Amino acid sequence: MLPSMVVPTSRYAEDMASTRRVAQGAATRTRIIDAATERLAEVGPDASLTVIANDVGVTKGAMYHHFGSKERLVEEVYKEAIRRHADRILVVTEHGSGRERLMALIMETASLYGSGSPFYRLLLRLHAEAGASRPHLAPIARRVQRRQVRFVTELVELGQADGSIRADIDAGAVAHVVNATVQGLLIQDLEPLEIQKSATEQFGALVERLLAPA
Amino acid sequence: MLPSMVVPTSRYAEDMASTRRVAQGAATRTRIIDAATERLAEVGPDASLTVIANDVGVTKGAMYHHFGSKERLVEEVYKEAIRRHADRILVVTEHGSGRERLMALIMETASLYGSGSPFYRLLLRLHAEAGASRPHLAPIARRVQRRQVRFVTELVELGQADGSIRADIDAGAVAHVVNATVQGLLIQDLEPLEIQKSATEQFGALVERLLAPA
Amino acid sequence: MLPSMVVPTSRYAEDMASTRRVAQGAATRTRIIDAATERLAEVGPDASLTVIANDVGVTKGAMYHHFGSKERLVEEVYKEAIRRHADRILVVTEHGSGRERLMALIMETASLYGSGSPFYRLLLRLHAEAGASRPHLAPIARRVQRRQVRFVTELVELGQADGSIRADIDAGAVAHVVNATVQGLLIQDLEPLEIQKSATEQFGALVERLLAPA
Amino acid sequence: MLPSMVVPTSRYAEDMASTRRVAQGAATRTRIIDAATERLAEVGPDASLTVIANDVGVTKGAMYHHFGSKERLVEEVYKEAIRRHADRILVVTEHGSGRERLMALIMETASLYGSGSPFYRLLLRLHAEAGASRPHLAPIARRVQRRQVRFVTELVELGQADGSIRADIDAGAVAHVVNATVQGLLIQDLEPLEIQKSATEQFGALVERLLAPA
DNA sequence: ACGTGCGGGACATCCCGTTCGT
DNA sequence: ACGAACGGGATGTCCCGCACGT
Numbered sequence: 001m002l003p004s005m006v007v008p009t010s011r012y013a014e015d016m017a018s019t020r021r022v023a024q025g026a027a028t029r030t031r032i033i034d035a036a037t038e039r040l041a042e043v044g045p046d047a048s049l050t051v052i053a054n055d056v057g058v059t060k061g062a063m064y065h066h067f068g069s070k071e072r073l074v075e076e077v078y079k080e081a082i083r084r085h086a087d088r089i090l091v092v093t094e095h096g097s098g099r100e101r102l103m104a105l106i107m108e109t110a111s112l113y114g115s116g117s118p119f120y121r122l123l124l125r126l127h128a129e130a131g132a133s134r135p136h137l138a139p140i141a142r143r144v145q146r147r148q149v150r151f152v153t154e155l156v157e158l159g160q161a162d163g164s165i166r167a168d169i170d171a172g173a174v175a176h177v178v179n180a181t182v183q184g185l186l187i188q189d190l191e192p193l194e195i196q197k198s199a200t201e202q203f204g205a206l207v208e209r210l211l212a213p214a
Numbered sequence: 215m216l217p218s219m220v221v222p223t224s225r226y227a228e229d230m231a232s233t234r235r236v237a238q239g240a241a242t243r244t245r246i247i248d249a250a251t252e253r254l255a256e257v258g259p260d261a262s263l264t265v266i267a268n269d270v271g272v273t274k275g276a277m278y279h280h281f282g283s284k285e286r287l288v289e290e291v292y293k294e295a296i297r298r299h300a301d302r303i304l305v306v307t308e309h310g311s312g313r314e315r316l317m318a319l320i321m322e323t324a325s326l327y328g329s330g331s332p333f334y335r336l337l338l339r340l341h342a343e344a345g346a347s348r349p350h351l352a353p354i355a356r357r358v359q360r361r362q363v364r365f366v367t368e369l370v371e372l373g374q375a376d377g378s379i380r381a382d383i384d385a386g387a388v389a390h391v392v393n394a395t396v397q398g399l400l401i402q403d404l405e406p407l408e409i410q411k412s413a414t415e416q417f418g419a420l421v422e423r424l425l426a427p428a
Numbered sequence: 429m430l431p432s433m434v435v436p437t438s439r440y441a442e443d444m445a446s447t448r449r450v451a452q453g454a455a456t457r458t459r460i461i462d463a464a465t466e467r468l469a470e471v472g473p474d475a476s477l478t479v480i481a482n483d484v485g486v487t488k489g490a491m492y493h494h495f496g497s498k499e500r501l502v503e504e505v506y507k508e509a510i511r512r513h514a515d516r517i518l519v520v521t522e523h524g525s526g527r528e529r530l531m532a533l534i535m536e537t538a539s540l541y542g543s544g545s546p547f548y549r550l551l552l553r554l555h556a557e558a559g560a561s562r563p564h565l566a567p568i569a570r571r572v573q574r575r576q577v578r579f580v581t582e583l584v585e586l587g588q589a590d591g592s593i594r595a596d597i598d599a600g601a602v603a604h605v606v607n608a609t610v611q612g613l614l615i616q617d618l619e620p621l622e623i624q625k626s627a628t629e630q631f632g633a634l635v636e637r638l639l640a641p642a
Numbered sequence: 643m644l645p646s647m648v649v650p651t652s653r654y655a656e657d658m659a660s661t662r663r664v665a666q667g668a669a670t671r672t673r674i675i676d677a678a679t680e681r682l683a684e685v686g687p688d689a690s691l692t693v694i695a696n697d698v699g700v701t702k703g704a705m706y707h708h709f710g711s712k713e714r715l716v717e718e719v720y721k722e723a724i725r726r727h728a729d730r731i732l733v734v735t736e737h738g739s740g741r742e743r744l745m746a747l748i749m750e751t752a753s754l755y756g757s758g759s760p761f762y763r764l765l766l767r768l769h770a771e772a773g774a775s776r777p778h779l780a781p782i783a784r785r786v787q788r789r790q791v792r793f794v795t796e797l798v799e800l801g802q803a804d805g806s807i808r809a810d811i812d813a814g815a816v817a818h819v820v821n822a823t824v825q826g827l828l829i830q831d832l833e834p835l836e837i838q839k840s841a842t843e844q845f846g847a848l849v850e851r852l853l854a855p856a
Numbered sequence: 857a858c859g860t861g862c863g864g865g866a867c868a869t870c871c872c873g874t875t876c877g878t
Numbered sequence: 879a880c881g882a883a884c885g886g887g888a889t890g891t892c893c894c895g896c897a898c899g900t
Contacts, residue, residue, distance in 0.1 A: 025879060044347045046260055048871060060872080061880050070872070121346055127401045128342040129258065145402050173416030176402075177395055180413070184398025185390075187341050188359050199394070202387030210424055235899050239861055262889065274890085276862050284890065453857060472775045474688055476893060488895080489859050498894070549774055555829045556770040557686065573830050601844030605823055608841070612826025613818075615769050616787050627822070630815035638852055663877050667883055690867060702868085704884050712868065 029066045031056050036077045041118030098159020110200040113186040149175045166213040218364040243280045250291045255332030292340050312373020324414040327400040363389045380427040457494045459484050464505045469546030526587020538628040541614040577603045594641040646792040671708045673698050678719045683760030720768050740801020752842040755828040791817045808855040
């Protein structure tokens, strides 16, 4: 059901039963990705490898051992971030009518983005920068955007099928708009959190009004 | 009327232009800002000062003379970009009913942002980074966002006053959402331009449906 | 009497009765020298011209108008500092027996140096740096050292003539040592002022014991 | 005995020298310090890192790897210079009566300082600048000065104990003065070497006269 | 007598990636 | 699996001095 959001899992740490070394390696790798996520979100993709290495408590040697290049590290971090985000969205949109599930997605996404957690800042930066100065990220970002829109589209169609969403509306259009707005709201997250939150709720209300069957 | 969009003009090169020397200085300054706008849009806010200086045909000494630091240059570029954007918006929203003017704003903004022109990429990136890695831009970005929301709000209220927009809707909420969506649409401009354009039109249609008086 | 300490006066501002312009110029020049004294003492001879100019409230243009080059400014500042120092020493060593005048010189010099005033820090730096990295200052520094030693020598001889200083001692040797010690004490001025002061007094006591006629 | 002059040894390159790689690192580090000592003495504490790197035959990258900043390099050079100086002083003051050892210290120090060797010029400049423009060196300089004074004091007391120095004199006072004078003599080393030397001898003579037991 | 525009050039910082070792 | 040494290079900062204008 609605598998468009599913993302292939890491497949990295699975055979780790072999030796201690490997297990340790995988652990370090994870710690690097975590630290990198934070730094990349904070400083942007120009965050220094050395700094990240220091955060983890290893040296650049380890970084290059695990990722080979900075580009690859950044890529890996982004992919991981996307994976985790998808997981959370899948959970909250599991039950209910189409409209309910759509609203849940909106609220959850907006609140996640609005949480200001470095994790979501990172995701936003990915999208903002992929188009221009990091062309090698563009394919990744594009895929994510498409997947998200498709997922929302499916939710809307589901709602139209079960009657919770009016039928005379273009599902794809709604999906595009919802997706754009949620991200646009984040860009403005310079305001205090309450304003941020109320904006999200207002958005939800408008969507409800738009989708409610006559 | 609707003065909220008006931005104080540059006021830099105009008065003192009595002497030839400082006139040329102002000219150089402008040329630097132009070149910087282009490079910043192309490479991102980490574009090198040396490159920009070369573009203009001056040395870094001149850059330092005019702006004192890179931060300040970026700031100035940001402000100038905002000014120019505001000018264009003001022009297209001059005539018509409230709703017409609002739709004109949406279409124009989206098409500008979506034009892929470096100028607007820059604007968006600055907005996106103001929140994270360029805190010194945050106050400026905040002001701009507020001004834009206020402007849209005024347009909606105008439309409610002249009957072109249904009265039972929260003007501020609409303004927030419109503003966010327009910017969010840009972030996704990884798709070919036609898709981008159709998304904008779909957004317009949804807004029309939302606002049309019963 | 004891004219070795006398230094040719500035001779700059004398014809200033001609026009306002000239008077103003001289005033600016003085203000620059004062500000430069402070900065040079604080930062050392690498203090930036721009900073000094800002201190005064003029631009580098004025600096170059008055001094032609940085080297020349530094030179002028040093000469002026020496002049002022000589003036003060002359005053306190005017009256008394040879030994009294010598002791007065020691105490005054040490207390001046120890005062930590930028003015005297500057003098010390002159001596410390002239020998190595600022060869163009060496002649000035050398002249000053010689003049000071000669002055002290004369004082000692005077004391030997009037019987206040024992005769079987090398006046030149004492002069050298006194001069060296006073400056050496300053180098150590990292200690709190009281220690500094007590060291000076101890030095005075030793000198007294050394010079007192049997 | 008289352990006040003892300075903790470098302790850097000795233990870990098991591996070849880090052994070479330590060697490079030493070579950098040596070259830096020379350049710093020649040009002054503003000597350029690039020049020093070239002297050694490494790049600035290596410098940064080993010292992290210029300040730290200067610090390390300072400490090393002090260590070497202390070593030499310890050697010449090993044997003899207290007075002999004290005189040996005076003569050796003065001749070292007066040798005009870049090494000692550096030491003096660092002392002189610690107070003003290099505050981060102040604590080190303070410690050294204190240690030297204490060492001299102990020598004087030793002499008083063995009868080679008259008892009715303040050991600490003598130490302070001796220390100051020796350094002060260096500041004046602009004169030809013979004068310098004679001044030192005259100083020695005065001290002898001062200390000789009745 | 002084301000302004600007060139030319240094310099400290810091970063990425490779190599070598264990 | 990881640490240490190091090269090579780019970047922001900042400074001195000149030419020009007023």
